[in-house]
Amino acid sequence: MNNERGGALRRDPSNPILTRADLPDIPPVLTDATSVFNPGAVKAAGITYLMLRVQARSRETFMVMAESADGVRFVVRPEIVDFKGIEQVRERIYHVYDGRITRLEGVHYVMFAMDMDGGCRLGLARTDDLREFRFMGVTSTDDVRNGVLFPEKVGGLYLRLERPNKAKLEGGPTTGSEIWLAGSDDLLAWRRLGPVMGGRFHYWDEFIGSGPPPVKTRSGWLHVYHGVATHFGSANIYQAGVSLLDLRDPAKVLGRSRGNILEPREPYELCGQVPNVVFPSGMVVEEFDAEGYALPSSPVKVYYGAADTAVGLAVTTVAELLAACGDPGWGQT
Ligand code: BMA
Numbered sequence: 001m002n003n004e005r006g007g008a009l010r011r012d013p014s015n016p017i018l019t020r021a022d023l024p025d026i027p028p029v030l031t032d033a034t035s036v037f038n039p040g041a042v043k044a045a046g047i048t049y050l051m052l053r054v055q056a057r058s059r060e061t062f063m064v065m066a067e068s069a070d071g072v073r074f075v076v077r078p079e080i081v082d083f084k085g086i087e088q089v090r091e092r093i094y095h096v097y098d099g100r101i102t103r104l105e106g107v108h109y110v111m112f113a114m115d116m117d118g119g120c121r122l123g124l125a126r127t128d129d130l131r132e133f134r135f136m137g138v139t140s141t142d143d144v145r146n147g148v149l150f151p152e153k154v155g156g157l158y159l160r161l162e163r164p165n166k167a168k169l170e171g172g173p174t175t176g177s178e179i180w181l182a183g184s185d186d187l188l189a190w191r192r193l194g195p196v197m198g199g200r201f202h203y204w205d206e207f208i209g210s211g212p213p214p215v216k217t218r219s220g221w222l223h224v225y226h227g228v229a230t231h232f233g234s235a236n237i238y239q240a241g242v243s244l245l246d247l248r249d250p251a252k253v254l255g256r257s258r259g260n261i262l263e264p265r266e267p268y269e270l271c272g273q274v275p276n277v278v279f280p281s282g283m284v285v286e287e288f289d290a291e292g293y294a295l296p297s298s299p300v301k302v303y304y305g306a307a308d309t310a311v312g313l314a315v316t317t318v319a320e321l322l323a324a325c326g327d328p329g330w331g332q333t
Helices: 318-324
Strands: 035-044 047-055 061-068 075-080 093-104 107-116 119-127 133-138 144-149 158-164 178-184 191-198 207-210 215-217 220-229 237-245 253-256 278-285 299-306 310-317
Touching: 035 107, 047 093, 047 278, 047 299, 061 093, 093 144, 093 278, 107 144, 119 144, 144 207, 158 207, 178 207, 191 253, 215 318, 220 278, 220 318, 237 278, 237 318, 310 318
Parallel strands: 035 093, 035 278, 035 310
Antiparallel strands: 035 047, 035 299, 047 061, 061 075, 093 107, 107 119, 119 133, 144 158, 158 178, 178 191, 207 220, 215 220, 220 237, 237 253, 278 299, 299 310
């Protein structure tokens, strides 16, 4: 019996779909890796690709690609993603992580976090075949994370959502309580256009950040995000929720889930490197109409990091995600 009442996301029975046991050794730095989590995802020509965040015993993080014919059973490629050209960045890069993949104008782009001395920056890379990646540049100047590119221009501009890091979780990473919309003419230089949504203090999503890139529906941009509840004293609880943004002006929120739609409940989400974490980062929508809008009946797969240790898969439909957005502005500050 399914005892998951109310949550729009349902776990795949084979969860966790990827653990450290599925990783090939990639000598010299990635042998007997520690964890695999927070994957970017995209489906192209029938193959589902994940860009995995893999952590070594040195606690360095690397990106590694995985491929699947059914979106559930993945084969991990035995090489670390080489962002060609990234070596030209003068400042030291400590980690690259949490890549989000967007197909835009027929090319796949990856927006990812880069930990550097001044804080976190957003790096951008492009690929034609999801195997070779060319680094395009560091595309932010202040401390910011969770950058996600829209899959098309809106009002003549490239758009992304981003989350400035303005706060520090007790004993944890930098975070923030506002997601902003930013625009660009060339994908490299970005300017903030306006705030999109804020954290709801005292509730499930006090601190927030975008999950996978937004998906276009006839009702608006479907935007899965993560929220962190910090008022439990002993733990920060990372959950998934969803909001709906106006198609023409994505800074306008049309709806937002009142509760989370996935929260840590299973042992692999409750226990691990960072306990109590589900962190959605990849989403595959199967069916679109001729004009590129996701069909309400379309199956959806959401890939998420579990406890910063493993990869989980949760399924739903576009219609269920839209229905979950039914509470515009509840508790909005
Ligand atoms: C966030 C990011 C994620 C991580 C999560 C839970 O701030 O750093 O990469 O999965 O914390 O530790």
